[in-house]
Amino acid sequence: MIRITFYFFVCDSADKKGAARMRMFEYWCRQQKNSFLEKHNESITSPEVDIHCSIILHANNTLKDYIISCFRSLSNSTTEKLKSY
Numbered sequence: 001m002i003r004i005t006f007y008f009f010v011c012d013s014a015d016k017k018g019a020a021r022m023r024m025f026e027y028w029c030r031q032q033k034n035s036f037l038e039k040h041n042e043s044i045t046s047p048e049v050d051i052h053c054s055i056i057l058h059a060n061n062t063l064k065d066y067i068i069s070c071f072r073s074l075s076n077s078t079t080e081k082l083k084s085y
Contacts, residue, residue: 006057006067013050022052035059040068042075046082 009025011018029039038059044051055071057064 006055006061009054009056011052018050018052022054025054029054029056038064040071042072044075044078044082046079046085048082051078 011021011025013019036059037056039054039056041052041054044053053075055067057067061067
């Protein structure tokens with residue numbers, strides 16, 4: 001059995017505290033720095049809301065490049081979709 005594990009962290013700005021939550025998450029990640037986990041960030045912006053998101057996955061994940069590519073694609077397509085509203 002193959003187990004693919006990754007985690008998403010999302011901070012929206014609906015309550016105007018999203019950027020502060022993301023800074024705190026960044027701080028925690030720096031404090032727990034290790035060589036076997038990678039974190040990648042994206043931001044989704046629109047006039048109404050900013051969404052900061054991260055994905056954390058194992059550095060040796062066999063699908064790492066694919067997962068990161070999908071994560072970035074989702075962020076970009078969501079940004080474009082929000083522009084159409």
